[in-house]
Amino acid sequence: MSASSPAQAQDKSAIRQAATVIVLRDAQSVDPKILMGQRGAQAAFMPNKFVFPGGAVDASDAEIPLATPLSAQTLRQLSDQSDPALAPALAVAAIRELWEETGLVLGHPGHWSVPPPADWQSFAEQGYLPTAGALQFVFRAITPPGRPRRFDARFFLLDASAIASDLDDFTAASDELSHLQWIPLSKVRQFDLPFITQVVLAEVSARLPDLTPPASVPFFKNDDEESLFLRLKGATAPEPTPE
Known part of the structure; x- marks a missing residue:
């Protein structure tokens, strides 16, 4: 599934x-610590802010095979108010962006059966195939109208123990994020964080040390008509009992 059409690529306001x-x-x-880096001063979206690794889904992400898939619960929750066919591409994008921006590998040892696309070549050269089983869907937010860039972002929580490479080796990272570092949760609010990052951190911190996948996922739905705070449960989750 393509991330965007040519018309969308030219429309900076497209989500x-x-x-x-x-x-x-x-x-x-x-x-506990979380991995963050600082966006450049000239970045069009969230300049100078400390953020998690991430970015837009590329058209080729839908074609990348996963050595292990997302869990059934994660698939259900990602498919709530979203095209189910998009879920694997979102996982692939998460793994790719993690590699590109930090140099960390979420994968299993293995060889690609077909030559990878250009933006996956350096990952494949490490001798790994991307794996999504450890990704836990914990938050979704749409950038409010009026911003220079708008994204429908899914936030995945990943226990660092699932990373296959050296957690302190960022030498393969691109220059998109500077000052990559493991920040203690007790000190993270001393950094310049976007509002939505603060909200997500509060949600994650409230669950620790329990890493059980959440029964429902918060969704800030900032579309052009109204702003809503919803909970994504997936098709098989029970409906709440009326008060």
């Missing part, structure tokens, strides 16, 4: 599908 990865390290400790 693009996107994936973001919250990598959590030492989740069971008294002070």
Whole structure:
């Protein structure tokens, strides 16, 4: 499934599908850490802000095979108020962006049966295939109208123990994020964070140290008509009992 049509690529106000990865390290400790980096001062979207690795879904992401798929619960929740066919591409985008922006590998050792596209070649050269089983869908938010870029972003929580590469080796990272670092949750609010990042952090922090996938996923639906705060449960989740 293509991330956007040529017309959308030229329309900076179009909402693009996107994936973001919250990598959590030492989740069971008294002070877990998360991986963040700083966007450039000249960036059109969230300049100078400290953010999680992530970005827009590319057209080729839908064609990348996953060595292990998303969990059934994650698939159901991603498909709630969304095209189910988009779910694998969102997972692929999350893994690709994590690799591009941090140099960390979420994958299993293996060889690609067909030559990978250009933006996956460096990942494949590490000797890994992308795996999505460890990605936990925890938040969704649409950028409000009026911003220079708009995204329909799915946030995935990832326990750092699932990373196949050295957690402290960022040498393969691109220059899109600077000052990559593991930030203790107790100190993260000292950094310049976007509002939505603060909201997501509060949601994740409230669940720790429990890493059980959430029964429902918060969704800030900021479309052109109204702003809503919803809960995504998936098709098989029970409806709430009326009060």
